[in-house]
Amino acid sequence: MLGCSSQRGGSCYLGWLLTLTLTLPLATRGARPKLLLLSFDGFRWDYVDRVPTPNFHALMEEGSIVEQVENTYITKTFPDHYTLVTGLHAETHGIVGNEMYDPDLNASFSMETHSAYEPRWWAGAEPLWVTNQKQGGRSGGVMWPGSDVEIGGAYPSRYLPYNASLSFERRVETMVAWLMGERPGEGVRSVQGGVDFGVLYWEEPDESGHNLGPENPLMDAVIADIDDKLGFLRNELRKMGLYLLPIVNLIVTSDHGMTQLSKDKVIELDQYLDRDLYTWVDKSPVVGILPRDGKLEEVYSALVEANPNMVVYRREQIPERLHYRHNNRIMPIIIEAKEGWTITQNRTTGPHMLGNHGYDNTLPSMHPVLVARGPAFRQDYVKSSMRSVDLYPLMCHILSVRPRPNNGSLARVMDLLSEPSPPTHSTPLEGRYQPSFATALGVVLGVVMVTVFLVVIVKQMTLRQLPSRQSEMAQPLLLEELQL
Numbered sequence: 400m401l402g403c404s405s406q407r408g409g410s411c412y413l414g415w416l417l418t419l420t421l422t423l424p425l426a427t428r429g430a431r432p433k434l435l436l437l438s439f440d441g442f443r444w445d446y447v448d449r450v451p452t453p454n455f456h457a458l459m460e461e462g463s464i465v466e467q468v469e470n471t472y473i474t475k476t477f478p479d480h481y482t483l484v485t486g487l488h489a490e491t492h493g494i495v496g497n498e499m500y501d502p503d504l505n506a507s508f509s510m511e512t513h514s515a516y517e518p519r520w521w522a523g524a525e526p527l528w529v530t531n532q533k534q535g536g537r538s539g540g541v542m543w544p545g546s547d548v549e550i551g552g553a554y555p556s557r558y559l560p561y562n563a564s565l566s567f568e569r570r571v572e573t574m575v576a577w578l579m580g581e582r583p584g585e586g587v588r589s590v591q592g593g594v595d596f597g598v599l600y601w602e603e604p605d606e607s608g609h610n611l612g613p614e615n616p617l618m619d620a621v622i623a624d625i626d627d628k629l630g631f632l633r634n635e636l637r638k639m640g641l642y643l644l645p646i647v648n649l650i651v652t653s654d655h656g657m658t659q660l661s662k663d664k665v666i667e668l669d670q671y672l673d674r675d676l677y678t679w680v681d682k683s684p685v686v687g688i689l690p691r692d693g694k695l696e697e698v699y700s701a702l703v704e705a706n707p708n709m710v711v712y713r714r715e716q717i718p719e720r721l722h723y724r725h726n727n728r729i730m731p732i733i734i735e736a737k738e739g740w741t742i743t744q745n746r747t748t749g750p751h752m753l754g755n756h757g758y759d760n761t762l763p764s765m766h767p768v769l770v771a772r773g774p775a776f777r778q779d780y781v782k783s784s785m786r787s788v789d790l791y792p793l794m795c796h797i798l799s800v801r802p803r804p805n806n807g808s809l810a811r812v813m814d815l816l817s818e819p820s821p822p823t824h825s826t827p828l829e830g831r832y833q834p835s836f837a838t839a840l841g842v843v844l845g846v847v848m849v850t851v852f853l854v855v856i857v858k859q860m861t862l863r864q865l866p867s868r869q870s871e872m873a874q875p876l877l878l879e880e881l882q883l
C-alpha cells in the first residue's frame with residue numbers, strides 16, 4: 400500500500416494516521432473533555448530526578464510540570480486529598496487530620512476505622528466528583544479518600560469501596576473501563592457515555608517512605624516501581640485509544656512529600672505533662688491536644704517553653720497563613736514539631752518510623768509532585784510554583800464545571816493551560832462543549848492531514864531521485880518503481 404513502511408513491524412503507519420485523522424472527529428465531536436486525576440501517596444516533588452523515571456519525564460515533555468506545589472496544612476493524607484478535590488483549606492472543608500475529634504458531634508474520626516465512612520465528617524464541602532455529576536457529568540472514584548463515602552447525598556457515578564489489597568493494575572483497568580463507558584455485561588458502550596472525571600489513588604511510595612525513610616537508598620527501587628506503574632497507566636490508555644484522544648487529560652500528583660526522621664530527634668511529652676491532664680487526638684508531627692475541662696491554661700503553660708524543637712499554639716494563635724484555625728475539630732492546643740522531629744509520649748510509644756510528613760506546608764520536603772498532560776495543558780512547560788488549592792478551579796475549568804466557592808485561584812495557574820482564556824462558567828451548562836476546543840481540534844487535524852500529504856509526496860519524490868538507497872526500501876511497490 401502506498402506510503403506504508405515495514406519498518407514499523409509491518410503496520411501501516413500512514414494508513415493508521417489517516418484512519419485516526421478521519422475517525423477522531425467522529426469520536427470526539429461534541430464530546431465532553433475528560434480528566435483523570437491520579438495520586439501516588441507521598442510522592443515527593445524531587446523523586447522524579449532521583450532515579451531514571453522515563454514515564455514521568457515523558458509526561459513532562461508532553462505536558463507541564465509544577466516544581467513546587469505548596470499543599471495545605473497539615474500535610475497529611477486525608478486533609479490534602481480533600482483539598483485537591485474541593486479547593487478548600489482543611490479548616491474549611493473540615494477534614495483537619497487523619498485522626499479527629501469533633502466536640503459538637505462528641506465523636507472521633509480515624510482513617511483506619513469505620514468512622515471514615517460516616518458522611519457527617521465530610522459534609523463541610525462538596526468534592527468535585529459530586530459537583531461534576533450535579534452539572535451533568537459522570538464521575539468515577541477508585542480508592543481516593545472520601546470517594547466511597549456518601550457526600551451531599553451522592554456517591555461517584557462509579558466507585559470502588561476501599562480495598563488496600565486491590566492491585567494498582569486492577570485499579571487502572573477499572574478506571575480505564577469506566578472512561579470508555581464500559582458497563583458490566585454490556586461491554587463498551589461509547590467513550591462519550593463514559594466517566595469524564597476520574598480520581599485514582601495508590602498507597603505508595605508513602606508506605607515505603609514511612610518505613611524506610613526517604614533518604615534510604617532502598618527508596619530508589621520504590622520510586623522506579625512507581626514510574627513503571629505510571630507506564631502501565633499510559634499503556635492502558637494507549638491500548639484503548641484514549642491517550643492521544645484530544646479530549647483526554649491526565650494529572651499525576653500527590654498529597655505531600657516525606658522527610659527523614661531520626662531516633663535522636665524525639666520529644667517525649669511525658670517529661671513535661673501528666674497524661675491525666677489531656678487527650679492526645681492527632682499524631683506526630685502536629686499533635687492535637689484536648690485538655691481536660693478547666694486544664695487549658697495548665698497544659699499550655701507546661702508545654703509552651705518546654706522544648707525548643709516544637710512550637711505550641713493555642714488554636715487562636717495559629718498563624719493565619721496556615722489556614723488552620725477556624726474549625727472546632729482543630730484542638731484547643733496544637734504542637735508542631737520542627738522538621739525531622741517526632742513528638743511522642745515516651746519512647747515506648749514511638750517513633751516506629753524512619754520517615755514522616757505533616758510538617759509546615761512551606762517546607763520543600765512536604766511538597767508533592769505535579770505533572771499534567773493532554774489537550775488542555777501546555778507542552779514542555781515548567782511552572783515554578785503553585786498552591787494545591789488552585790488545582791480545583793483549574794480542573795473545573797477543564798471540565799467546564801461551575802466551581803463551588805473555594806480558596807483557589809484560576810488566574811494563578813492559567814499559564815498551565817494550552818489555551819489560556821477566561822472562565823466561561825456564565826454560559827449555560829448544557830453548552831459544556833467548548834468552541835475553543837473545537838477550534839484547536841480542527842487546527843490539529845488539519846495540520847496532521849497536510850503533514851501526511853506532504854510526507855507521502857516528499858517520500859515518493861525522494862525515492863525517485865535516490866536509487867542508491869534502494870537497499871533501504873522495503874515496500875514492494877516502491878521497489879518496483881525504483882527498478883524501472
Ligand SMILES: [Zn+2]
Pocket residue numbers: 440441475476477605654655
Ligand atoms: Zn499521604
